[in-house]
Amino acid sequence: MKLRIPFVTKQPRVSVIRLTGVIGGAGRVGSGLSDAGTAQLIERAFRRGKPVAVALIVNSPGGSPVQSSLIAARVRRLADECKLPVHAFVEDVAASGGYWLACAADDIWADDSSILGSIGVISAGFGFPEFLSRHGIERRVHTAGGSKSFLDPFRPEKPEDVARLIALQEPIHQAFIAQVKARRGARLAEGADLFTGEVFVGRQAVAVGLADGIGHVVPKLKQLYGDKVQMVLHEQKRPFLRRIGVEAASQAMTAVEDRGHWARFGL
Known part of the structure; x- marks a missing residue:
């Protein structure tokens, strides 16, 4: 038996999903983002409690293009199924794959100092052939298939590999590029070359159409859904070992790698 109380109206509810960290595969031991790691919280945010909208808080320097695509596709699929608007709010940075995630929203809001863009692809590494030679170390590689030693860091770089x-x-x-054009459409500034990997700050991003305005999550959601809107936060749980303060060597290595992603944007 349901008890209905007359004259009591239910306040609108917005699910808020926090997407923070470097975007990587499901096997990452750090606190990065992956489709497998975010699937349950995204599903829960769209389906639990009858929300009127979903808000994404994005703070990511990027990472895996595949995981970026999978997470964004899941957001769009659920938005269409549940017929809910999605709003993105950029904190420090939504660059590269982080901007891919922001594009899953229907509109994008940023801080004056937020960094957005970096619509490009990067591959970086180190080469050690002279170091090995100087120390009398011989590299021995045997392959079945001429491309199996592609970009071997211990051998001189080959033009054909590049x-x-x-x-x-x-x-x-x-x-x-296709994802950004499909989601941002006519909002992108005509004549602007936005796909060189360049980044834009705050109002610059708004001016070229990568964002819709300057705004923060709480005041903007109150503006859109009323002062009494309920905001329910959904975020990834930290791995058990990290919660109890245990850091394995692999976790330390992941932390160094993640630090490099953030450092590209001065963060």
Whole structure:
């Protein structure tokens, strides 16, 4: 038996999903973002409690293009199924894959100092052939297949390997561009070359159409849904070992790698 209280109206509810960290595969031991790691919280945010909208708080320097695509596709699929608007709020940075996530929203809001964009693909590494030679170390590699030692960091870089890498990066870049154009459409500034990997700050991003305005999550959601809107936060749980203060060596290595992603944007 349901008890109905007359004259009591239910306040609108907005699910808020926090997407923070470097975007990587499901096997990451750090606190990064992956489709497998965020699937339950995204599903819960859309389906639990009959929300009137979903808000994404994005703070990510990017990472895996595949995981970025999968997470964004899940958000869009649920938005269409549940017929809910999605709003994105950028904190420090939504760059590269982080901007891909922001584009899953129907509108994007940023701080004056937020960094957005970096619509490109990057591959970086180190080369050690002279170091090995100087110390009398011989590198022995035996492959079945001429491309199995592709970009071996212990051998001199080959022009044909670089050309092959660029050929691999180009379709990924084109997929990223297609995603931004599909989601931002006519809001992108005409004549602006936004796909070179350049980043934009706050109002610059608004001016070129990468964001819709300057705004923070609480005041903007109150503006859109009323002062009594209920905001329910959904965020990833930290791995058990991290919660009890245990850091494995692999976690330390992941932390160094993640630090490099953030450092590209001075953070």
